Amino acid sequence: MPVWFRVVDVAVTRASIVFVLFVLLQLVQTAAAAVLPEDRLDLLYHGYDGGGVEVTGPSVLVRKSFAKSFSGYYNYYVDNVSSASIDVLSYASPYTEKRTENSLGLDYVHDKTAINFGVTASRESDYDADTAYFSISQDMFGDLTNVTLGYSQGNNIVRNNSDPDFEEPADFRSYRLGVTQVLTKDLLFGFAYEAISDEGYLNNPYRSVRYVDTTVPTGFSWQQEVYPQTRTSNAAAFRLNYYLPYRASLYGGYRYFSDTWGIKADTYDIGYTHPIGNWFVDVNYRFYSQNKADFYSDLFPYFNAQNFLARDKELSTFVSNQFGIGATYLFAQNGWGFLKSGSVNFYYNYMLFDYEDFSNVLESTPDTVGQEPLYNMSAHVIRAYVSLWF
Amino acid sequence: MKRVIPLLALAMLSTACSIEPWVKPYERANLADPVMNPNRDPASSAYLSHVHDAREGAKGAGLVSGGGCGCN
Numbered sequence: 407m408p409v410w411f412r413v414v415d416v417a418v419t420r421a422s423i424v425f426v427l428f429v430l431l432q433l434v435q436t437a438a439a440a441v442l443p444e445d446r447l448d449l450l451y452h453g454y455d456g457g458g459v460e461v462t463g464p465s466v467l468v469r470k471s472f473a474k475s476f477s478g479y480y481n482y483y484v485d486n487v488s489s490a491s492i493d494v495l496s497y498a499s500p501y502t503e504k505r506t507e508n509s510l511g512l513d514y515v516h517d518k519t520a521i522n523f524g525v526t527a528s529r530e531s532d533y534d535a536d537t538a539y540f541s542i543s544q545d546m547f548g549d550l551t552n553v554t555l556g557y558s559q560g561n562n563i564v565r566n567n568s569d570p571d572f573e574e575p576a577d578f579r580s581y582r583l584g585v586t587q588v589l590t591k592d593l594l595f596g597f598a599y600e601a602i603s604d605e606g607y608l609n610n611p612y613r614s615v616r617y618v619d620t621t622v623p624t625g626f627s628w629q630q631e632v633y634p635q636t637r638t639s640n641a642a643a644f645r646l647n648y649y650l651p652y653r654a655s656l657y658g659g660y661r662y663f664s665d666t667w668g669i670k671a672d673t674y675d676i677g678y679t680h681p682i683g684n685w686f687v688d689v690n691y692r693f694y695s696q697n698k699a700d701f702y703s704d705l706f707p708y709f710n711a712q713n714f715l716a717r718d719k720e721l722s723t724f725v726s727n728q729f730g731i732g733a734t735y736l737f738a739q740n741g742w743g744f745l746k747s748g749s750v751n752f753y754y755n756y757m758l759f760d761y762e763d764f765s766n767v768l769e770s771t772p773d774t775v776g777q778e779p780l781y782n783m784s785a786h787v788i789r790a791y792v793s794l795w796f
Numbered sequence: 797m798k799r800v801i802p803l804l805a806l807a808m809l810s811t812a813c814s815i816e817p818w819v820k821p822y823e824r825a826n827l828a829d830p831v832m833n834p835n836r837d838p839a840s841s842a843y844l845s846h847v848h849d850a851r852e853g854a855k856g857a858g859l860v861s862g863g864g865c866g867c868n
Binding site: 785 | 816817818819821823824826827829830831832833834837838839840842843844847848850851852853854855856857858
């Protein structure tokens, strides 16, 4: 782990208590006020189609303020999954499943302080995830700076549909620091740091790794993957948003990630938003690259070759190029009945994934074991939604 | 170092109310314009983050949206 990450980590854990105390103390000496999020309703349809996996479903978000200082929200979200991914085709059978997620939260503002608390419960046939999160943010330095401290904790249960007796916990804790800084009247700077600690059954009970096996015609066999029981991740990101000399914005950012599994990742993104009459048009590009986990291999030399075994393509070395385009149409900008305003939105992302040490075993022959062509895939992602402010 | 950082934070915070903002409240119209916030719709942004988390090994510190825009 880089030294500067350790320094930041110390700063977060030791200074956070001091930070929170002073943020609370400032409640008595403030003038301008933080503002609650607007009352709104979002009706969204999402679709993902890539690598033999289709995921579709709705997301409904409603937010309403009350008693001047509070705003509550509820989000209903569903993933309908139909999977025939390369892993599934390699050693399992295509399947369908449904994941339902319910989130409930509350925001409270007092002077320059905003506090958020929320819980999320996700349910599917073989995975339960319960998460609670808390954050406190404070405007300071003439309201040019906003500092947020956040904590979230997840308690998950992993099951296996083909083994009724299998049930393992997988928990995480996340600590987050966010700073937003007004640099000029046209330029915003944001920084975020997050440390995540995972513990428990972190692998997938259905996923397998392959190893050389000269006793079978294919030349290789499969065994269940084995991950470490702990993982600590650090991510730091910055972002700039610039208001151009005409009414449009340019934005971009970078994130560095590393974890105790040996993965290091870089993420870059850049985008441009341009209004045309009642329309907003947005184009963006995102580049992601990572190196493999220490215990990842496309082909292990023999059965139980090492303590930890992974062949999850998300833990391999790969790069991803992602292109996005979207349009928003604003309507009822002067109000309409009980509505303050509304928008209709459509966003499309095209994602390309090029894996550098994950082979397409569907094209394997006994003579090419370990030398199969590398796997790559593309994905289409859509978001179509209506937002209503009231 | 461990003691310096909290003290530094204390010093910064204790002067928080006395700093003269170099961008006045009436100069923040551009920063508050919706075109400046590509993640203005939370349900939509959360979904795309979910896709990234599912397809990539990295996670965390996403969007940098928690801090708001400082233009209240």
